[in-house]
Amino acid sequence: MKTFKISNATELWQRETSLPAVASFSQSLDNMLGTEGFQLGCITELLGLPGSGKTQLCLQLCASVQIPKELGGLNAEALYIDTNTNFTISRFREILSASLLKCQSILDKPLQITEEEALNKLHYVNAFGLEKFCAFMYRLSKFITEHPNVRLIAIDSIAFPFKDGISTNQRTGLLFRQMAELQKIAVQHQIAVVLSNEMSTRVGLQGGAVVGSLGDAWAHRCNVRILLSTPHPAQDQRERVALLMKSNVAATSVARFQDQRERVALLMKSNVAATSVARFQVRALS
Amino acid sequence: MQKLKSQNLGNLSESSLKTLAQNRITTILDFLEEDVSKLSALTKLSLPQILAIRNEIFTKYSAPLINGTDLFTKVFKTRSRISTGIESLDVVTTGGIPVRCITEICGLAESGKTQLSFQLAINCVKDEGCTVLYVDTKGDFSAVRVQKMLDTQGYSHKDMASIMYKIRVVHIWTMEELVELFKSLKNKTLIIENLAMIIVDSLPCLMFQHLGDDNKMGLSLLNVLVNYSRYIANEFDVAIIYINIQTRWIDNDISDIEDDGESTSAFRESTYIEKRNRCLGRYWEHIPTLVLLLEKHEDVYRESDSYTQIKVSVLSSNAVKNENSQCILKLSSVGIT
Numbered sequence: 001m002k003t004f005k006i007s008n009a010t011e012l013w014q015r016e017t018s019l020p021a022v023a024s025f026s027q028s029l030d031n032m033l034g035t036e037g038f039q040l041g042c043i044t045e046l047l048g049l050p051g052s053g054k055t056q057l058c059l060q061l062c063a064s065v066q067i068p069k070e071l072g073g074l075n076a077e078a079l080y081i082d083t084n085t086n087f088t089i090s091r092f093r094e095i096l097s098a099s100l101l102k103c104q105s106i107l108d109k110p111l112q113i114t115e116e117e118a119l120n121k122l123h124y125v126n127a128f129g130l131e132k133f134c135a136f137m138y139r140l141s142k143f144i145t146e147h148p149n150v151r152l153i154a155i156d157s158i159a160f161p162f163k164d165g166i167s168t169n170q171r172t173g174l175l176f177r178q179m180a181e182l183q184k185i186a187v188q189h190q191i192a193v194v195l196s197n198e199m200s201t202r203v204g205l206q207g208g209a210v211v212g213s214l215g216d217a218w219a220h221r222c223n224v225r226i227l228l229s230t231p232h233p234a235q236d237q238r239e240r241v242a243l244l245m246k247s248n249v250a251a252t253s254v255a256r257f258q259d260q261r262e263r264v265a266l267l268m269k270s271n272v273a274a275t276s277v278a279r280f281q282v283r284a285l286s
Numbered sequence: 287m288q289k290l291k292s293q294n295l296g297n298l299s300e301s302s303l304k305t306l307a308q309n310r311i312t313t314i315l316d317f318l319e320e321d322v323s324k325l326s327a328l329t330k331l332s333l334p335q336i337l338a339i340r341n342e343i344f345t346k347y348s349a350p351l352i353n354g355t356d357l358f359t360k361v362f363k364t365r366s367r368i369s370t371g372i373e374s375l376d377v378v379t380t381g382g383i384p385v386r387c388i389t390e391i392c393g394l395a396e397s398g399k400t401q402l403s404f405q406l407a408i409n410c411v412k413d414e415g416c417t418v419l420y421v422d423t424k425g426d427f428s429a430v431r432v433q434k435m436l437d438t439q440g441y442s443h444k445d446m447a448s449i450m451y452k453i454r455v456v457h458i459w460t461m462e463e464l465v466e467l468f469k470s471l472k473n474k475t476l477i478i479e480n481l482a483m484i485i486v487d488s489l490p491c492l493m494f495q496h497l498g499d500d501n502k503m504g505l506s507l508l509n510v511l512v513n514y515s516r517y518i519a520n521e522f523d524v525a526i527i528y529i530n531i532q533t534r535w536i537d538n539d540i541s542d543i544e545d546d547g548e549s550t551s552a553f554r555e556s557t558y559i560e561k562r563n564r565c566l567g568r569y570w571e572h573i574p575t576l577v578l579l580l581e582k583h584e585d586v587y588r589e590s591d592s593y594t595q596i597k598v599s600v601l602s603s604n605a606v607k608n609e610n611s612q613c614i615l616k617l618s619s620v621g622i623t
Contacts, residue, residue, distance in 0.1 A: 004467055004476065005457075006419075009450035013429035041425055170498030177495045180459045183425045187457060202536060203558060216533040217494055217565065219395035223426055246396040248428045 015190075016041070020072055022065050022152055022192045024057065025099065029242050033224065034249045037064075040151065040190045042248070043183055043221070045158075047197050047212045048228035053240045054196040055086045057228070058154040061194055062092065063099040065152040066121055068111065071103055076151035077121040079143070083133055083160040087124065096122075123147065133161040137178050141185055150191060153182070157196040159213045172217055179221055195222065223248050288314050297339060302329035314343055364523045368482060371409025372623060374613040375598060380605040383483070383525045384576055387604065388515055392530040392564050393580030398596045398617050399529050400426050402580065403485050405622040406527065408435060411452040416482030420455045421464065423491045427455050435621040454478060461492045461507045468514035472521070481524055488529035490565045505569065512573055528574065535561040577601040583614060593618035 021037030023030050030037045038044050038061060046054045062080055067073025080087060096118055104111050123143075127133040144150060162171050186193050200213035212219060219225070225246040230239075289312060290303060298306075305328050311317055317325070318340060325336050367381035376382050383389050383406070393399050404427075407418045420427055429450065436446045458464045464486070470476040496504025515526050536558055564571065583595035593616045600611040616623050 004470070006454050006476075006478070007456075009420075009427075009429045009432055009453040009455060010447055012427065012455055013433050013450060016428070016430050035430065039428075043425065167498065172494050173497035173499060176491060176497070180423075180491070180495060184457070184459045187425050202534075216395060217490065217531065220488070220531045221424060221491065223424065225396070248400055248426045249431045249434075 019151075019190055020074060022061055022074065023067065023072075024060060025064055025102070032242065032244050034247065038152075038192045038194060039224070039249065040192045041183075041187045042223040043179065043186065043193045043195065044224040044226065045195050045197055045212070045222035046226050046228060047199060047245075049199050049210075049230075052228040052230055054228060055156055056091075056095075058156050058194055058196060059087075059092050059095050060099075061152055061192075062122055062154055063096045065192075066096070066099070066118060067103055068107070071106060073103075074151045077123065077147060077149045078152040078154065079123045079125070079147075079150050081125045081127050081133075081136065081153065081155045083127050083155065084157055085126070085128065086156055087126075089124075092122065093119065123150065127161070130161045130165060134174070134178075137181065140182065144185055144189055144191070148189070150189075152192050152194065153186070154194045155196070157198060159198050162214070168215075172215065175214065175218065176221065219246075222246070290314060290317055297331055297335050298329065302331070305329065314347070318343065368410060368525050369413060370406055371413050372405070372615060375615065378598065378600050378611055378613045379576065379578070379603070383527065384604065385482075385523055385525045386519045387525065387575040388512070388519065388573055389525065389527045389576040389578070390530050390564075390574035391527060391578045391580060392532055394532045394534070394562070394582075397580045397582050398594070398615075398622070399531075399580055400487055401617055402596075402615075402622055403487050403527065403529060404428075404432055404435065407453050407483070407485060408432065408449065408621065410483050411449050414482060415452075415480075417452045417454060417478055417480045419478055419481060419484045420453060421458050421467070421484065421486040422455055423458050423464070423486070423488060425457070426487055429455075434619070438620045458492070460495065461504065461511070464492060465507055465511050465514065468511060468518060471518050472514055481522060483525045483527065484518075485527045486529065488531065490531050493566055505567075508566070508570065530570075531565050532562045532579075533565060535563065574602075575604040577603075596622070 016039075019040055021030075021033075021035045021039045023037035033039070046057060048054050058080070062078035065074055065076050065078045067075065069075045093115075097115060100111055100113070100115075100118060125136055127136045158175075162175070166174070182193060185191065198213050199210050202211055212225070223246075224244070227243040227245050229241050229243070290298070290306065306312070306317070306325075309328060311320055311325075311328075322333060322336050322340075325331075326333050329336070331339075364385065366385055367379075367383065368385060369382040370376055370379065391399050391402060403420075407420055410416055410418050432450060432453065433446060436449060441449070456467065458467060467476070471478075493504055493508060496507075518524055519526050564577075577600070579599045579601050581597045581599075583597040585594050586592060596615045596617055598613050598615055603611075
């Protein structure tokens with residue numbers, strides 16, 4: 001007979017607050033999330049049109065997971081599952097060294113880590129195509145037991161493997177099975193999961209035709225959804241706007257903004273954090 | 287089908303059970319279907335004795351008769367609704383969430399279903415002092431959020447701890463696990479004291495895992511789950527809430543504005559009609575006794591307080607229809623009021 005682990009909310013609260021969330025280096029973004037960053041054990045979905053900074057944010061998070069414990073970070077490793085070959089190691093190196101430099105300047109002493117060691121803390125997987133992706137997801141629990149210090153899993157992007165060769169029903173079934181497995185691992189090992197997703201068009205929808213891809217059922221699955229976009233008109237090429245569409249924690253920012261224009265007030269103003277400025281800048285110019 | 291052996295039937299001895307088994311009569315059904323005289327010969331029992339055994343089986347397994355007075359006393363002695371703690375919601379639901387029934391809360395993604403279920407759990411513990419079981423199927427239970435809601439309502443740390451202690455959370459990842467959980471609740475191998483409410487957030491998350499399968503596994507599991515839920519709800523006087531989602535369809539309707547038979551094609555205008563439907567299919571549609579539909583209504587932003595308005599409509603209910611079956615709730619940092 002299987003026994004079920006039933007915990008009360010007090011125990012869960014202690015567990016949830018025992019470890020810090022993965023900060024993004026952008027204070028306004030972290031504040032908006034209500035948990036000072038990307039919460040461990042949760043699945044966060046990043047939505048946005050091409051060029052809105054989804055991949056950049058993923059890379060940034062892979063770097064910020066390494067923030068040393070002295071600075072309230074996790075000092076942990078990251079797993080990057082690349083499904084659309086958007087990843088470039090040179091970009092990541094830039095982001096990483098900028099982040100580490102920032103940590104150094106706050107701590108006011110040199111970090112005890114070389115660049116090589118820091119780069120070693122990123123585990124990169126190129127899962128191109130549905131078969132490779134599924135095969136890797138199947139082996140994920142083994143990977144996590146072998147690398148217990150992984151605290152962030154980034155999948156960029158979740159929609160890409162499912163673009164072709166699978167019927168809609170099968171896709172939903174498979175996705176939900178995979179996400180259940182993924183979240184089980186995330187909750188047990190306290191890992192933050194970040195997925196990026198593309199936008200798609202549905203003609204005739206009341207609330208606007210451009211919605212996140214993978215359908216309405218999928219929208220229900222993730223715990224936190226963030227919509228990234230380039231502000232209009234752009235005063236600063238490097239600036240990106242983040243809108244919290246759904247969250248299980250921060251009810252306030254769901255409520256705070258009256259309309260789309262005021263929602264923009266909740267900007268992920270990149271200039272707040274020196275590191276993320278650079279990141280967004282290069283992307284915008286290239 | 288149940289085995290004969292385990293039934294402890296009056297006159298059937300071990301040796302005659304063995305003889306029956308040798309003749310391929312192992313289950314109750316086999317026994318009932320077999321010719322009486324043959325059974326008599328095999329077991330060396332007289333015909334009236336065999337008939338007595340048959341009658342024993344029938345009385346044991348037929349649905350029991352209860353008279354109206356008994357039924358009423360049972361319902362009368364225990365409460366029939368659990369107050370939601372939200373006044374306007376209590377009015378439209380005629381007193382709250384029905385006990386001994388299955389309730390469904392549905393709505394599009396991001397419509398505040400999870401937030402409402404947090405609030406229901408908190409209010410149930412706070413007002414009634416009962417225990418709530420929160421079945422979390424997508425890692426959505428946030429103890430931090432619950433603590434914040436209690437904190438903004440001005441509870442002391444001690445009260446917060448005692449309220450949160452009574453919210454029990456279990457993580458379930460597959461349909462099979464959920465059925466197993468309900469089974470152990472039913473068999474009392476898993477006992478939660480003073481349990482008043484079970485919230486399953488959310489069912490489609492588990493059911494969608496079976497989407498695209500050729501077999502009907504998902505449906506049969508759902509059926510078993512519904513049976514267990516009904517049994518548990520009745521036996522332990524528990525209210526069971528399932529969270530369901532909505533999806534949107536878009537129909538492309540061609541409407542003829544001028545249909546005079548000549549210039550139809552020129553005046554055709556295509557309109558899109560958005561339709562929403564509850565998930566989980568036709569079978570589930572009629573299972574819940576109370577269905578609440580949540581819609582995000584309007585965001586209100588003021589300096590002093592900002593909140594989101596959520597429109598709740600009662601789609602179907604076992605109680606007498608109220609005049610208005612809709613109300614507006616307020617979702618803010620305090621929770622839902």
